Amino acid sequence: ELKVEQNPLFLSMQEGKNYTIYCNYSTTSDRLYWYRQDPGKSLESLFVLLSNGAVKQEGRLMASLDTKARLSTLHITAAVHDLSATYFCAVDMYGNQFYFGTGTSLTVIP
Amino acid sequence: DAGVIQSPRHEVTEMGQEVTLRCKPISGHDYLFWYRQTMMRGLELLIYFNNNVPIDDSGMPEDRFSAKMPNASFSTLKIQPSEPRDSAVYFCASSRFGTAEAFFGQGTRLTVV
Numbered sequence: 001e002l003k004v005e006q007n008p009l010f011l012s013m014q015e016g017k018n019y020t021i022y023c024n025y026s027t028t029s030d031r032l033y034w035y036r037q038d039p040g041k042s043l044e045s046l047f048v049l050l051s052n053g054a055v056k057q058e059g060r061l062m063a064s065l066d067t068k069a070r071l072s073t074l075h076i077t078a079a080v081h082d083l084s085a086t087y088f089c090a091v092d093m094y095g096n097q098f099y100f101g102t103g104t105s106l107t108v109i110p
Numbered sequence: 111d112a113g114v115i116q117s118p119r120h121e122v123t124e125m126g127q128e129v130t131l132r133c134k135p136i137s138g139h140d141y142l143f144w145y146r147q148t149m150m151r152g153l154e155l156l157i158y159f160n161n162n163v164p165i166d167d168s169g170m171p172e173d174r175f176s177a178k179m180p181n182a183s184f185s186t187l188k189i190q191p192s193e194p195r196d197s198a199v200y201f202c203a204s205s206r207f208g209t210a211e212a213f214f215g216q217g218t219r220l221t222v223v
Contacts, residue, residue, distance in 0.1 A: 033211050033212075035214075041216075042201065042214045042215060042216045042217055043201070043203075043214040044214075045211045045212075045213065048211050088153065090212075097155070097158060097166065098143065098155065098203075098205075098212050099155060100145075100152065100153040100155075101152075102152050103152060103153075
């Protein structure tokens with residue numbers, strides 16, 4: 001059974017601080033995705049990581065993938081309030097079958 | 111493109127009633143997914159289609175749930191009869207093989223009373 005685990009589940013951080021969200025998965029896959037969900041809203045795609053060692057950056061967010069360790073990270077640099085949301089990683093199994101992690105609820109405090 | 115379109119956005123129904131959720135995927139996408147989101151269980155993949163054919167429905171919780179995709183531009187998820195524990199947000203998503211991520215609709219918030 002595929003397991004996709006994120007930690008932490010809840011993260012409260014001050015503006016300006018850095019932090020990393022971790023996504024571990026239990027099966028071989030070289031495709032991993034990060035999504036953002038605002039309260040009451042849909043899921044918005046943030047990053048697509050398609051190979052070992054892939055690194056993508058957008059603004060204050062940077063995502064990386066280590067397929068050998070079955071680990072992806074989402075690093076937040078100098079957090080701002082607008083980043084408050086729930087972040088999900090998703091692993092692609094068998095091609096185009098997406099399994100989501102538990103989500104990390106991020107709150108950035110002024 | 112308008113993105114993935116779901117209807118209705120909100121549905122309140124009484125226990126025992128039939129509920130039908132609708133989805134129009136992005137044109138040109140050949141994969142369609144139905145997910146259910148709850149606080150307790152997170153995002154669960156219920157079923158997905160490839161080229162209108164159901165590929166894996168192992169996530170469908172019970173026989174009360176059924177899904178169809180009669181053509182490339184329309185899919186339904188039906189619950190009959192509905193129960194209070196079916197209350198959740200149901201998302202439809204679509205993707206195109208080989209081009210990465212799934213795009214999500216706005217979701218249908220279902221409340222069964």
